[in-house]
Amino acid sequence: MKPSASPLDSLDLSDAGPIPDRDGLVLDRFLPYRLSVLANTVSRAIARLYADRFGITIPEWRVLAILGDSGPVTSAEIRDRTAMDKVQVSRAIQRLVSARLVSRRTDPADRRRATIAMTGKGNGVYREIVPLALSREAILLEGFSAEEREQLDVLLNRLGDRAGAIAGPSDDTAGGVD
Amino acid sequence: MKPSASPLDSLDLSDAGPIPDRDGLVLDRFLPYRLSVLANTVSRAIARLYADRFGITIPEWRVLAILGDSGPVTSAEIRDRTAMDKVQVSRAIQRLVSARLVSRRTDPADRRRATIAMTGKGNGVYREIVPLALSREAILLEGFSAEEREQLDVLLNRLGDRAGAIAGPSDDTAGGVD
C-alpha cells in the first residue's frame, strides 16, 4: 500500500497524490534506465584507469583503441566505428595530436580528409592501457561461465540491432501509441 | 610491472605502424564500450519521446519516474535510486519546480531536507510519458522470448553487482598491473 491520498498531500498547491500506478513503470526494471546506469558505472570505473595516469579522456581512449585495433583511419571511420559525434571525434583527435599521441596527415587524393595514425608514443600509451582495461573487463565478467558470456554477447548484439531500429527512424515520433 | 616494452615501442616518434595486436583489445568486443554505445543509443531514442513534447530532460524524467513509482521522496533518495549526481538531482528538481511539475516542501522535522512530490500537472505529464516509454522498451525487446528476457535480467543484475565491485574501491588504482 502506499500513503494514499492522505490529507497531507492536499496541503498546498495542486499536489495530487502520486498514485504509483502499478502495471506502470518501475524505474529499476526499466531496461533503458538499467542500461544507462550500468554503462555509466562501468565507464567511469574504466575511465579512472587512464584519466589519472595518462590524462586521457574517454573519447580519446576510444580513438586510440580504434587506431590500435585497425591502424590508420580517417576521422569519419572513427566516427562510424565508435558511434561518437563527429565533433567529439574531431576534438579528441586535436587533443591527441597536441599530446603527440597521434598524427594527422592530409590525404593528398582528397584534401578534405586526413588520415589519423598513432605515433610511437601513442602506441606506447595504448599498450599500457590495454592490459589495464582488459583486466577491468575481466573483473566485470568474473564469475560468468563461458555459456553466460556467450548469452550476454548474443543478447547485447540483438539489443544493439533493436536499438538501431528505434533510433534510426529519427523523426518517427512515437511507436503508434498516439 | 608492465607487459612487455617490446622493441617495437621504440621505433620512431612519428608514425609507427599500427600493429593490430591480436590477443589485444578489439573495441567492438570490449564490454564496457559495448554497454556504453548501446545505452547511449537507447537513451537518446527514449529521450526524444519527452524532450520534444514536454521539454523534459533525462534527469528530469528520472525524477518524475521515481516520484511516480514511489511517491514523495527526498532529494537524497532520488540520488540513491537513480545513481545520478546530487548536483544533477538538485538542478532537475529546480527545473521541475519552475515548470510546476513537482513541488518541494521543507521537512519541518529536519529543515535541511525537502520532500519532493509530484503536482497534478506533473502526474499528468508522467502518465503521458509512461506508455510511450514502455512502448519503446517493448520495441527494444521485440523478438526476445520470455526466457531470453529472463536471462537478460539476470545477466544485467550480475553485471550491476560486478560493476559496483570495480567502481566502489575508488582509490584502488589498478588491478595490480603496475
Place this chain on the structure above:
DNA sequence: TCGTGTTAGTTTCATATGCAACGAAATTAC
C-alpha cells in the same frame, strides 16, 4: 551554551557536449 563535526542541498567554476553554422574541397549540373 558554545564548539566541532556531519549531513542536505546549492552554487561556483572549469570543462564537456552537441547542434548548427561555417569554410574548404570535391562532385555534379548546366
Place this chain on the structure above:
DNA sequence: GTAATTTCGTTGCATATGAAACTAACACGA
C-alpha cells in the same frame, strides 16, 4: 568552365556536467 550541391571536418555558442567549495541545519559532547 562555372555555378550549385554535397561531403569532410572545424568552430561558435548555448547548454550540460561534475568536482569542490560553500551555506544551512542538525547532532553530539563538554
